[in-house]
Amino acid sequence: xxAVSQTPKYLVTQMGNDKSIKCEQNLGHDTMYWYKQDSKKxxxxxxxYNNKELIINETVPNRFSPKSPDKAHLNLHINSLELxxxxxxxxxxxxxESGGSGETQYFGPGTRLLxx
Amino acid sequence: xxxxxxxxxxxxxxxxxxxTINCTYTATGYPSLFWYVQYPGxxxxxxxxxxxxxxKGSNKGFEATYRKETTSFHLEKGSVQVxxxxxxxxxxxxxSGAxSYQLTFxxxxxxxxxx
Numbered sequence: 001x002x003a004v005s006q007t008p009k010y011l012v013t014q015m016g017n018d019k020s021i022k023c024e025q026n027l028g029h030d031t032m033y034w035y036k037q038d039s040k041k042x043x044x045x046x047x048x049y050n051n052k053e054l055i056i057n058e059t060v061p062n063r064f065s066p067k068s069p070d071k072a073h074l075n076l077h078i079n080s081l082e083l084x085x086x087x088x089x090x091x092x093x094x095x096x097e098s099g100g101s102g103e104t105q106y107f108g109p110g111t112r113l114l115x116x
Numbered sequence: 117x118x119x120x121x122x123x124x125x126x127x128x129x130x131x132x133x134x135x136t137i138n139c140t141y142t143a144t145g146y147p148s149l150f151w152y153v154q155y156p157g158x159x160x161x162x163x164x165x166x167x168x169x170x171x172k173g174s175n176k177g178f179e180a181t182y183r184k185e186t187t188s189f190h191l192e193k194g195s196v197q198v199x200x201x202x203x204x205x206x207x208x209x210x211x212s213g214a215x216s217y218q219l220t221f222x223x224x225x226x227x228x229x230x231x
Contacts, residue, residue, distance in 0.1 A: 004159075033219075040223070041154075041203055041223065041224040041226070042221075042223050042224065043160075043205065043221040043224070044221075045218055045219065045220075048218060055218075090159055090160065092160075104150070104162045104165065105162075105209075105219055106162075107152075107159040107160040107161070108159055109158060109159040110158075110159050
């Protein structure tokens with residue numbers, strides 16, 4: 001059974017379009033995340049979200065918006081796509097934690113976005 | 117701000133060679149430390165972790181020890197295999213508020229193991 005799944009796996013689209021990437025986790029976790037991995041494999045946090053608060057990386061353009069219909073889903077919506085948005089986007093989840101013991105984040109397989 | 121620095125790749129080794137990938141971190145608190153591995157075309161998988169100073173994480177023959185005095189978490193394996201070829205990411209994890217924890221990743225080190 002897939003713990004964290006993303007759809008689509010590949011997404012090719014034109015500049016200026018609006019697109020969404022879906023993420024679902026069946027682990028019962030409270031916190032979900034979106035990361036962007038560029039062509040040099042550098043991973044950067046975009047958002048973290050749980051039932052209390054959305055924490056946004058201040059460098060993320062406001063064209064990117066996460067939407068969470070329920071605790072098991074955190075979708076990523078991107079408006080007015082630009083060439084520089086081409087990357088691999090990873091969703092992840094982790095349990096909410098009290099006490100700070102270093103819980104693992106579980107990653108989805110990634111969505112490869114290419115903007116033409 | 118928090119950051120993680122790991123050795124630049126790519127690293128190419130022969131099968132059965134000894135592997136070290138260096139990783140150092142800067143953080144205002146006491147982060148948990150992780151190594152993740154990304155095989156070609158796949159997502160990230162947790163390889164090992166350590167949550168406090170002097171802890172040693174180990175998995176699949178890989179080891180890393182949390183060294184607070186040197187702020188390091190170097191990854192080692194005594195004898196690499198072709199199947200270990202992947203990109204390895206060091207990461208630190210600190211509480212970022214409202215029940216969320218932020219992972220800060222290093223830039224990744226690509227390892228290629230040749231027969």
